[in-house]
Amino acid sequence: MARITEAHLIDSVADALQYISYYHPPDFIRAMADAYGREESPGAKQAIGQILANSRMCALGRRPICQDTGTVNVFVDVGVEAPLAWTRPLQEIVDDAVRRAYMLDENPLRASIVRDPLGARTNTGDNAPAMLQVAMVAGDRVDVTVSAKGGGSENKSAFAVLNPSDSIADWVVETVAGLGAGWCPPGMLGIGIGGSVDKSMAMAKAALNEPVGDLTQIRARGPQDRAEALRLEIFDRVNDLGIGAQGLGGLTTVLDVKIRHFPTHAASLPVSLIPNCAATRHLHFTLDGSGAASFAPPDLADWPEDVLSRTEDATRLDLDALSPEVLNELEPGQTLLLSGTLYTGRDAAHKRMVEQLDNGEPLPVDLGNRAIYYVGPVDPVRGEVIGPAGPTTATRMDKFTDRILAETGLKVMVGKAERGAAAIDAIRRHGAVYLIAVGGAAYLVSKAIREARPVAYRDLGMEAIYELQVENMPVTVAVDTHGRSIHEIGPRKWRRGG
Template sequence: MPITEEHVAQSVAEALQYISYYHPPDFIAAMSEAYAREENPGAKQAIGQILTNSRMCALGHRPICQDTGSVNVFVDIGVEAELAWTRPLQEIVDEGSRRAYTHDDNPLRASIVRDPLDARKNTGDNTPAMVQVNMVAGDKVEITVSAKGGGSENKSKFAMLNPSDSIADWVVNTVETLGAGWCPPGMLGIGVGGSVDKSMAMAKAVLNEPIDITELRARGPRDRVEELRLEILDRVNALGIGAQGLGGLTTVLDVKIRHFPTHAASLPVSLIPNCAATRHLHFTLDGSGPAEFAAPDLSLWPEEIASETGDAVRLDLDALDEATLAGLAPGQTVLLNGTLYTGRDAAHKRMVETLDRGEPLPVDLKGRAIYYVGPVDPVRGEVIGPAGPTTSTRMDKFTDRILSETGLKLMVGKAERGEAAIEAIRKHGAVYLIAVGGAAYLVSKAIKSSTPVAYQDLGMEAIYELRVEDMPVTVAVDTKGQSIHEIGPKRWRRSA
């Protein structure tokens, strides 16, 4: 029987919907193990929130993360497969992606911009997908679909090492510089050999392999690749970066390595991390119809997860003053209540351009708080869709200007801030808080109203006025410029 275009398109669409709200079972198991052994209360709470969010998404069929990712599709076509295709595979896959991202019951956030060099206008349906094709033996079509978030994708690295250099040293040293913008705990995909492009392709593809590091450690390594996986895992976790960069025992859940013959004078090495919103699914098409996917058993999720924040301090966002802000300390859990504005890359750029013209901003930010977020569209009576934080360092270059000229006092995002931003925070007596990346649906439940107030043409990057109740966050940088992303990892660093 022929494998049709509809078999491919519909399978891709259903797979993308599936992975938007179901974590892979091996990831849930690995995160549950990490939760059980974590000793840092802050990191344990972060992992607990990720697991709680994961179960909520599985039940509610809503996205795990507000960044529903770029679509990556890996296609192995059997040379004997009977294909009833008249369109290029790229167009067929894009049709499936379009169906998934514009689904009425669970629309996914469109994040792809058409022209990366100019206007960067959003395509509106998250196409085109990133498609990799191999011709293999057999008469079937094997497809792996993954959704890769921008926070982890932006941390990808490549190096052309000398053949005598240590791959483990380069990986460990590189991960130490990545910060927490890739939302650990996650996985590391490593491609070694081939060429520059081959190395990167292998690092991306190997992230879709099952997590099996516990079994590997139990039986012992059988070759140099497995030895290297264990060495890198132990050394990276010994850095003490921990969940969300708060410091802790688990930074990576597994290390995957794929290699290929290379030039005698070369050692190309690529590193691509996968975040706490790890999302991928494999299926086979044989001509009998679109793939079918069974829902995972809810017993996969641990029953006892302490994601609650009983020792947290409530903060009134409508009554921020210097004394209140000065009393916040790095690592402290805070529950936000009151008015919270949204605004990320495009909104910050436009605000600065407005200030450059000497014009007033459309929103008065004096004494207020802003949340770096681009939420998913709401459905079925929701106030807002999944609304987790975006990487805050992208706002660093705007921070001093915004704080000094608007009177903004509090920022909420994810991961660390750079030196210039921390100095601006200290100078202006502001505070930076972090929400848990990978817990977007959980965070959205604390948002009780959402009203667009400016820049609606920017879509998910518009400025909204939110009313929040007990939104859980952690103090990352206090008014003195002390950062939990420096304090935490130093406290939990250990010898591998």
């Protein structure tokens, strides 16, 4: 009998990770296209349009959908009769595949994993290790599902042990309402119910890999069990929150809700919630000993060609000529096209800048009347100026915002999702503005970057400070100089029901 070798698994996982870096699952794209067609909120519709346009560009150019190419999650179901030719631990085998995929010269993927989470948090450099889940199942084959999970959505995961009499739907809806937009909606909700703490979380994560789109059929024929009824209830109630794409307010916040459940203790009701973002990426394959899996490109007919970012009414903003008069005219929800000089800087760079200010040292860049972009780009290839360069979650910079605005004269920040109350107050007091680029449109955004050069903190890798020259980079005003936030105004306008 043919045996399933380590090489079969390594080749298959590595190829799958490259595949999902630039191909969305077609069922997800069809659901997004449907949401685009139904959307009535102009801001949300434009955001979904950018995500769809970006997805098609990535499929054609074979470049990452999102600059956060994710933590690798690998689910392996090993048939108890499978003829295995493995001599090493499965973790070692899978990690070899991750290294190969993420360090591929033709399409390098961003390494985001840091070792020693309690210490220096040094980047591993190759995105290993993977997060591995293994189950022994009936049969003589090995089934593998590979996914790449972005940090923004992963960070919004939640868990609770409810009383058995509590409403699961109430808890999920209240939790999602408090997540903000950092998980980059519209996306998926994976929910694990029952089992134990660890079992519940594992089920929620695995549920995110299920196909999208069966809720329409379930609604038409009527739910056949409690799980289907709960999925419909949560789907409707979450979308009624009006959060919308990128938190701008709109009709679609989730495309689907997936639930897995397992027997649990009579006194317990463990419930886990894990959202998946607009960069939903996963792929399944089976190994039977005949060789590595092969993956055919999807049919690009599933990607709508007529969906583009609508920027005809956008206001052009010259980043090299910022003034109080210009900034005071900007309003929440307004679409802008940025041109000029834009610096990058995210968590590590902000932390180092504040340390230098504490020590009375001059900063390596002059941020006076300048703009900064919260981004950690993918490395460029084949003559690119920069790789996919979408925004990271801005709230992680909130604790630095007042200090940076006060002591550097920075006036414009670009990121994704909402800002906290303290950051909004600082923005108002210092006459600054906060803009958002669309999370999940990293390749599209990168095409507006004409020049890029590192200017400080090069040892931080993708978190170094770069000086960018941008031309017509599409963004939305999220917080204006008066402290008004589109992430409060938009959802409030589009919320339905009680």
